[in-house]
Structure formats: structure tokens, C-alpha cells
Amino acid sequence: xxxxxxxxxxxxxxxxxxxxxxxxxxxxxxxxxxxxxxxxxxxxxxxxxxxxxxxxxxxxxxxxxxxxxxxxxxxxxxxxxxxxxxxxxxxxxxxxxxxxxxxxxxxxxxxxx
Amino acid sequence: xxxxxxxxxxxxxxxxxxxxxxxxxxxxxxxxxxxxxxxxxxxxxxxxxxxxxxxxxxxxxxxxxxxxxxxxxxxxxxxxxxxxxxxxxxxxxxxxxxxxxxxxxxxxxxxxxx
Numbered sequence: 001x002x003x004x005x006x007x008x009x010x011x012x013x014x015x016x017x018x019x020x021x022x023x024x025x026x027x028x029x030x031x032x033x034x035x036x037x038x039x040x041x042x043x044x045x046x047x048x049x050x051x052x053x054x055x056x057x058x059x060x061x062x063x064x065x066x067x068x069x070x071x072x073x074x075x076x077x078x079x080x081x082x083x084x085x086x087x088x089x090x091x092x093x094x095x096x097x098x099x100x101x102x103x104x105x106x107x108x109x110x111x112x113x
Numbered sequence: 114x115x116x117x118x119x120x121x122x123x124x125x126x127x128x129x130x131x132x133x134x135x136x137x138x139x140x141x142x143x144x145x146x147x148x149x150x151x152x153x154x155x156x157x158x159x160x161x162x163x164x165x166x167x168x169x170x171x172x173x174x175x176x177x178x179x180x181x182x183x184x185x186x187x188x189x190x191x192x193x194x195x196x197x198x199x200x201x202x203x204x205x206x207x208x209x210x211x212x213x214x215x216x217x218x219x220x221x222x223x224x225x226x227x
Contacts, residue, residue, distance in 0.1 A: 033215065050212070099210075
């Protein structure tokens with residue numbers, strides 16, 4: 001089966017750094033994605049990790065440890081517009097040639113002044 | 114930047130009626146997906162579609178659901194006889210393919226069953 005865990009809610013201050021953790025247990029692994037979802041809107045792609053280590057993209061970085069089934073998303077220099085849900089999603093290896101995403105429940109981040 | 118478009122943005126239907134949700138994926142993408150998100154819950158995979166056939170489907174995607182690519186651009190999700198529990202946001206997504214390519218999501222269709 002598939003199990004993806006992330007904190008339900010987090011609050012952080014504008015200008016600060018926040019780390020959102022994700023742990024996963026899946027049957028097979030073809031990579032881990034982070035998506036941002038503002039309320040009532042579509043998920044938008046932030047990052048992808050398939051190898052261990054850190055991927056940096058501007059104010060956003062994502063880390064993966066395959067042996068620990070663990071990832072985190074790091075957001076620096078927080079802005080009010082970063083208030084959103086952050087979704088951790090894994091592409092299991094289904095063997096069917098399909099790359100569907102299995103999502104966690106998402107972490108709702110509130111950025112306060 | 115190319116995007117996935119979905120219509121309608123909101124659909125209200127009586128229980129038991131058929132609905133068709135429409136999507137136009139990004140033109141050079143090869144893999145197409147439908148997901149749903151019940152209010153306050155996580156995004157759930159329904160079905161994936163490649164080379165004009167279903168490549169995988171979840172337990173949610175029962176006989177009441179079907180997908181079709183009727184022409185070179187549209188990708189549709191049909192629910193034959195809607196139930197109250199089908200009320201959700203339905204997202205279409207597409208990707209170029211392979212596991213390391215991100216899926217791009219449309220803005221969704223909010224389906225409300227009365």
C-alpha cells in the first residue's frame with residue numbers, strides 16, 4: 001500500500017525559513033514531487049527529487065533520503081503569498097507504465113506578518 | 114506558457130444524472146490523468162490514459178466512470194449516474210511522459226451533486 005505523512009498545519013513569520021517534512025512508504029518509487037495549492041485552485045509544480053540530496057530552485061529547496069523514506073521542502077524568505085497548502089506526492093512504480101501521483105493530505109502553511 | 118484547460122469550471126447536477134467533464138491537455142503531452150479532491154481532503158488519483166487507452170485506474174474509478182479522447186485535443190471524464198458522494202473538485206492533468214516529468218494540472222471542475 002501507499003502511505004504519505006506530512007503535518008496538517010504550520011505557521012511561520014514573513015521573512016523567516018520554514019521546513020515542511022514528508023515521510024512515505026510506497027510500493028516502488030519513481031520520484032517525489034512537491035506541489036503548491038492555493039485554496040480553491042489547482043496544484044502547481046514546485047520540485048522533483050529522485051536521487052538523494054538537495055535540489056535548490058530559488059527560494060525553494062527540496063531534500064530526499066530514499067533510505068529513510070523522507071523528504072522536506074524548505075521555503076526561505078517567506079512572503080505572504082506563500083500561504084498555501086504544500087502537497088507531497090510520490091510516483092510509485094506500478095509497472096503499468098503509468099506515472100500517477102499518490103498525494104499526502106497536504107500541509108497548510110500560514111504566513112503571518 | 115501552455116496550460117491545461119478544463120470546462121466547465123462549476124457543474125451542478127441532480128443525483129442520477131450523467132455528467133461529462135472536459136479537458137484540453139497541453140498539446141505535446143502524451144499522458145493524461147484525472148484526479149479528484151473532495152472538499153478538505155487529499156487529491157486522489159482516478160485514471161491515467163496513454164496511447165488512446167487506459168493505462169491504470171484506481172478503485173474509485175468503477176463502472177460508473179469512463180474516459181475518452183474523442184479527437185486530437187479533448188480528454189473527457191464521464192460519470193454515468195452521479196451520486197452525492199461524487200461531489201468534488203475534478204482535476205485533469207497532463208505530462209510529456211516518463212516519471213521525472215511534472216504533471217501540469219488544470220484549474221479543475223467543481224462538481225456539485227444535489
